[in-house]
Amino acid sequence: MPRLLTIGILASIFMLFACQTQPLARSGSKAEDATAGPTKSELTVVNGKYQIMRNGAPYFIRGAGGSGNLKLLAASGANSVRTWSTDNAQEILDNAQKNGLTVMLGLRIGHERHGFDYDDSAAIAAQKEAVRQQVMKFKDHPALLAWGIGNEVDLFYTNTNVWYAVEDIAQMIQELDPNHLVTTVTAGIDAAKANLIKERVPSIDYLSVNIYGGLEDLPQHLLDIGYSGAYVVTEWGPTGHWQVDRTDWDAPIEQISTQKAASYRSRYVSGILGAPDRALGSYAFLWGQKQETTPTWYGVFTEASQPTEVVDSLHYLWRGEWPSARAPSIKELTINGKRADESVHVQRGQHNQASLKFTSHFDKHPDFRWEILPESTDIKAGGDPEKRPQPEKGLIVGDDSRDNITFKTPQQPGAYRLFVYITDSNDKVANANIPFYVD
Known part of the structure; x- marks a missing residue:
C-alpha cells in the first residue's frame, strides 16, 4: 500500500x-x-x-x-x-x-x-x-x-x-x-x-x-x-456523513472546517x-454550497458565497503555495465543556455555555455568527436535494458576535445543532457545528 x-x-x-x-x-x-x-x-x-x-x-x-x-x-x-x-x-x-x-x-x-x-x-x-x-x-x-x-x-x-x-x-x-x-x-x-x-x-x-x-x-x-x-x-472531499462517528442518538458528527481542510490535503496527496x-x-x-445533512458539510463556500479555509487548501494543492491571506481556523467547539464526540445532552429550561477555540490569521477581532438548527430529517441519498432546517430564534442570550456565548435550551425535546461561522475582513470563513440533544 x-x-x-x-x-x-x-x-x-x-x-x-x-x-x-x-x-x-x-x-x-x-x-x-x-x-x-x-x-x-x-x-x-x-x-x-x-x-x-x-x-x-x-x-x-x-x-x-x-x-x-x-x-x-x-x-x-x-x-x-x-x-x-x-x-x-x-x-x-x-x-x-x-x-x-x-x-x-x-x-x-x-x-x-x-x-x-x-x-x-x-x-x-x-x-x-x-x-x-x-x-x-x-x-x-x-x-x-x-x-x-x-x-x-x-x-x-x-x-x-x-x-x-x-x-x-x-x-x-x-x-x-x-x-x-x-x-x-x-x-x-x-x-x-x-x-x-x-x-x-x-x-x-x-x-x-x-x-x-x-x-x-x-x-x-x-x-x-x-x-x-x-x-x-x-x-x-470531507469524510462522508455515512462514514463518521455518531452521537448516542445517532447524529453524524461533522468535521470542523479546519479538519476538512487537512483531509483535503492528505487525501489528495495519497489518492x-x-x-x-x-x-x-x-x-x-x-x-459551491448545498444542504446535505447540514448546510456546511460538503460545500467549500458558505450560503453567503464566502470561501472557507478548504478553498485555501485547494489553492495550496493546485498552486503549491498558500494564498497571501488565509481564512481563520477552529481548534475546538464545545457545549458546557463537552465536545461533539462526548454526546452533549441538555435539559429544558437550562442555560448553556458554548466555547470556541480558534485562530485568526488575518484579523485580531473577526466576526462571529451563531445559529441553532433542528437536526435535519430530510435526509436523501446520492446528493439528491434536501430541505434546509429552519433556525431556532431567540435562544442566544445577549450579543451573539462573540467567541463564547450563552444559549437557552429549545423547548421542544429532540436533536439540534449549534453552528458557528468566523469571518475575517477578507470575507473568508471557518465554520463548525456541534450536535446536542434536548432530553
Whole structure:
C-alpha cells in the first residue's frame, strides 16, 4: 500500500504535475473565442503511464465540481470544472473558456432508485436520443474536455443492465465526437462493479470514481480489485456523513472546517498524486454550497458565497503555495465543556455555555455568527436535494458576535445543532457545528 506522502514535499509534487499541464490561452487569444471549434483531448499510454493529451500537450486535471465563481477557481490554480448535467451548459462552457478552464460535461441519465427501468427498451432508446441531442449541441465547444455519462447510477441499484445502456451511449459518443474523452462515474468501486464495467462498458476511456473517506487508499484498492487502468476521482472531499462517528442518538458528527481542510490535503496527496501513472487528476467537491445533512458539510463556500479555509487548501494543492491571506481556523467547539464526540445532552429550561477555540490569521477581532438548527430529517441519498432546517430564534442570550456565548435550551425535546461561522475582513470563513440533544 502506498505510504502517505508528507505535506512537506507537496509543493515539489505539485510542480511536477503543473509543468505537465498546458494552460488554455488567455484574453485576446483565439482559444477564448467559443466559436473556435473543438480542442482535441485523448488518452495515451506510454510505458505503462496513462496521460491525457489536450491539443497535443500533457494535461493533468486540477478541477472542482460546481460552476459558481469560476474566476476564483482559476485564480486558485484549477484548470477544469465538472458538471452533473447539461443544464446551463452553454453559459458554463463559455464562462469556463473565458477563465482558461476546461469542462467535464455531465450527461444525466436515469437512476433505478428514481424509478428508471433498465429493462424498458423504449425508455432506454428515448434516453439515448436525448443524450445524442446534447452531444451534438455541445461537442464542438473549445472548452469541452470530456463527457461524463451519468453520476452514481450504481447507487442502490439491482439491475446491472444499466451498464449495457451506458455502453450503448458511450459507443455512440465515440462515433459522434472523436475529439473528446468519455467516462462514467461510479459511487465508490468494488471488484464486482469494476468487472461489470470492464466487461460491459469497453467504450469508455477511463473510470471515474466518487469517493470521500477512503480516497487515501484508492490507488492500492483499485489494484487489489483487479483494475490497473486510468482513473479520475470525480468527487472527493470531507469524510462522508455515512462514514463518521455518531452521537448516542445517532447524529453524524461533522468535521470542523479546519479538519476538512487537512483531509483535503492528505487525501489528495495519497489518492491522486500517489498514483502518477494511473491517476489523471480529480474534481474536488463541492465548488459551491448545498444542504446535505447540514448546510456546511460538503460545500467549500458558505450560503453567503464566502470561501472557507478548504478553498485555501485547494489553492495550496493546485498552486503549491498558500494564498497571501488565509481564512481563520477552529481548534475546538464545545457545549458546557463537552465536545461533539462526548454526546452533549441538555435539559429544558437550562442555560448553556458554548466555547470556541480558534485562530485568526488575518484579523485580531473577526466576526462571529451563531445559529441553532433542528437536526435535519430530510435526509436523501446520492446528493439528491434536501430541505434546509429552519433556525431556532431567540435562544442566544445577549450579543451573539462573540467567541463564547450563552444559549437557552429549545423547548421542544429532540436533536439540534449549534453552528458557528468566523469571518475575517477578507470575507473568508471557518465554520463548525456541534450536535446536542434536548432530553
